[in-house]
Amino acid sequence: MSAVVAQEERRAVDSRVVLGIVAVAVLLSSLDLFIVNVALPRIAEDFSGARISGLSWVLNAYSIVYAALLVPAGRLGDRNGNKATFLAGLGIFVLGSALCAVAWNTGALVSFRVAQAAGAALLTPSSLGLLLAATPADKRATAVRLWVAFGGLGAALGPVIGGVLVEFDWRWVFLVNVPLGIIAILVGIRLLPKPAGHGGALPDGVGALMLIAAVASLILAVVKGPDWGWGSAGVIGAFAATVIFAIAFVVSSRRHHSPVVDPGLLRVPNFALMLGNSLLFNVAFAGMLLSAVLWMQNVWGWSALKTGLAIAPGPLLVPIVAVSAGKLIARVGAGPVLALGGLSFAGGIAWWAQAVTLHPNYAAGLLGGMLLTGIGVGLTMPTGVAAGTAGLPPQQFATGSAVLSMARQIGMAVGVAVLVAALGSPAGPGATLDAFHRGWYVIVAGAVAAGVLGLAARLPKPTTHSR
Known part of the structure; x- marks a missing residue:
């Protein structure tokens, strides 16, 4: 799209209108992930007491497929136009949501979650692509923070x-996704801008499949390690398959004219750093969320509603901190903000490891850590996306944001698997507490590593110049 056409598109459609429409889809895809976390114990009861190691695939199948398809979906948006890609993705997500609601066992639910993930993968990068295309260059960093918020x-x-x-x-x-998604589709058809795609080659489908297989086999090995034995043929075979599929992914990416990850993106300032930061931070983030749900419902015996209310204070801080982070970045730069976010998150989990006891005490045990993790997420996630996308050319907005989102989802899948492996199957209250301590200290390590890596980002303040 030429600069003149882009300017006309921005004048014709207010970026605030675009933000309002795409935000519904982003909200639904995020909402669905966190809703499902709270629902897992109840799903286990309904499906004849399914084990958490099996039900973890309800989360991980979504994350893995979502991660692997994000970049091809971003390329489709850049190639064919982000409006059509966004609306198609939202439609598939709504259909997948309806199918999940009628699932009859774990296998069916996991399969329908894959459909949801495919829709979410299509709508996520195209939503940011639409927003960035409708936003002037000097306001894009703010738009990204709002999108993440x-x-x-x-x-x-x-x-x-x-x-x-x-x-x-x-x-x-x-089912809650269905009416909201349909409304967003109908409004989007009428009001979303229609920036033209730049054409080009179709994305590497084989590479995407190899990435799915590599991540899935890695998750299988980590989740089943405690049950099968880390030296068992099954676990060793899964790790070997991970290596083989990863090599196949690299080979396919190098040979294909439209690879899943364009090597040129890795040369964009901060981009490779933000990939690493996003991967590590979301390993910690996913482990934090699932551990909190399992602790409150399975150890303290709280209801899903009480658990949800107990988790909410931390995430409620995220949009507030995310919007405020822009001023802090302007003063100290993106690197220190990312480091502070990682350390704040790690401090929250360390709080749990020291303060949580088998006897329910929310105020002294969980609340302080929940607030610190919320601050950490609000500082880290939007700053990482803004820093990673700041140097992207307009024609790679959707693809670049998709690569960053891919790293985030792979991190979340690994985080769930690592937590499940760390918890194992403890027998008795004391062993349960020890198991959660192991999991929490692994999470602390991931968050600290993300903060240290983020410190290297060099973005003194959000860019204010046009490309």
């Missing part, structure tokens, strides 16, 4: 809404 709002609302809905039936956590 709506994801944080989904994290805040998810546990509470999920807790309420699960009290009636866990299936409502999926």
